[in-house]
Amino acid sequence: MSNDPIHQFQISKLVPIEIGGLDLSFTNSSLFMVATVAAAAGFLFLTTSNRGMIPSRLQSVSEISYEFVASMLRDGAGSQGMRFFPMVFSLFMFVLVANLLGMFPYFFTVTSHLIVTFALAMLVIGTVVVYGFWKHGLHFLNLFVPSGVPGALMPLVVLIEVISFLSRPISLSVRLFANMLAGHITLKVFAGFVVSLGSMGALGIGGAILPLAMTVALTALEFLVAFLQAYVFAVLTCMYLNDALHPGH
Amino acid sequence: MFVVTPAYAQSNPTEGTHSETGAHGAEPHGGGMFPPFDSSTFASQILWLAITFGLFYLLMSKVIVPRIGGILEHRRDRIAQDLDEANRLKEEGDEAIAAYEQELADARKKASAIAEAAREKAKTAAEAERVKTEAELAEKMAEAEKSIAAIKQKALADVDSIAEETATEVVKQLLGGSVTKAEVADAIRAASGK
Structure with a gap:
């Protein structure tokens, strides 16, 4: 059972809640969402409480993450995009901290569940659509009509653009979900090899060195992936927001 | 479709009806689903994500972003202000140097004027002295010449x-x-x- 690589994604109820037939229990997933928010907000809040003119090390970390996301958003969506800064910064920090918390053994990885990443992706796409129509009205649909395309090709191009727009929330959510899921399964499988080979006597213990080294290397890789996927999620969010701000190609 | 785990089978009794439908395998709810695709947990996850992320967003937009933004802006202002101050001080220094140079040049000019005047004065005095002396000498010479002429005349008169x-x-x-x-x-x- 402990060797089952899927077990780590199991959701277990901590406080069963059921309203109107809907299961809204407080689960281990909910607990780690709370932990993620508490860790991210707590870190950002406490490290900046001194408001030091010369930042301490931890305050620097908060400031660097702020400026990292701010420059990402400014590059991706222009200075007008800064109105979405709290959202992009929240998304980046939430995904990053959730991914990193998931690296602790026995911890639950919030972002390894498709529904969570899909909800976050829909938040982004929903913001793009709502803001796009609110700001530009029907001109927002120019997004699907690139300029300089010959008339005959137009229907085809528009079709492709629409499909690409519709696939955005899917690709955005599946990318993050699949990366976290696959990484954790791989880690668990290789770590499982260490245990099962180690129980096979002297030869097995010698042979277990290989998957052990692999596990160590994969752990490092997973830390990279944890950061990289948060970064990719935030960058793509910036690009999609850019479409809402400037729908003409 | 995915690995059916004994762990999930154990946790099922708490789920009551779901486990029963899942056990029959017809429904996608509950049962031995691959956890991320188990839609019976979706509602709870979405709700708690909405609550936690919503709170996080609120905290970020109301407290943390303005605070860090304020710190950074304050620092930027302070640096700009310090740079301005440094520029101002530098300009003041340049002005002081220019004023010093100017004063130095003036003093030099004045000194050379004084020296020139002194030289001129000394020259005039020397010239006057020279003229006076020359006049005296000329007078003495004339007297001498006169007496010589007289002596000569007298001598010539005595010759006969x-x-x-x-x-x-x-x-x-x-x-x-x-x-x-x-x-x-x-x-x-x-x-x-x-």
Whole structure:
């Protein structure tokens, strides 16, 4: 059972809640969402409480993450995009901290569940659509009509653009979900090899060195992936927001 | 479709009806689903994500972002202000240097003017002295020349009488006779070609 690589994604109820037939229990997933928010907000809040003119090390970390996301958003969506800064910064920090918390053994990885990443992706796409129509009205649909395309090709191009727009929330959510899921399964499988080979006597213990080294290397890789996927999620969010701000190609 | 885990089977009794439908395998709810695709947990996950992320967003947009933004802006302002101050001080320094140079040049000019005046004064005084001395010398020279001329004249006037006396004496000694003074004077006049 402990060797089952899927077990780590199991959701277990901590406080069963059921309203109107809907299961809204407080689960281990909910607990780690709370932990993620508490860790991210707590870190950002406490490290900046001194408001030091010369930042301490931890305050620097908060400031660097702020400026990292701010420059990402400014590059991706222009200075007008800064109105979405709290959202992009929240998304980046939430995904990053959730991914990193998931690296602790026995911890639950919030972002390894498709529904969570899909909800976050829909938040982004929903913001793009709502803001796009609110700001530009029907001109927002120019997004699907690139300029300089010959008339005959137009229907085809528009079709492709629409499909690409519709696939955005899917690709955005599946990318993050699949990366976290696959990484954790791989880690668990290789770590499982260490245990099962180690129980096979002297030869097995010698042979277990290989998957052990692999596990160590994969752990490092997973830390990279944890950061990289948060970064990719935030960058793509910036690009999609850019479409809402400037729908003409 | 995915690995059916005994762990999930164990946790199922708490789920009541779901586990029963899942056990029959017809429904996608509950049962031995691959956890991320188990839609019975979706509602709870979405709700708690909405609550936690919503709170996080609220905290971020109301407290943390303005705070960090404020810190960064304050620092940027402070740096700009310090740079301005440094520029101002530098300008002041440049001005002071320029004023110093100006004063130095003025002082130099003044000093050279004073030196020039002193030199001029000394030169004039020396010139005056020289002229005075020269005048005195010229006067003395003129006086000397005058006395020389007088002495010369006197001497020249005496030459004739000396010659007469000498000639009379010479004649007396040589010829033993005597000659008149008039004769000697005539002879001398003839000899000297006068």
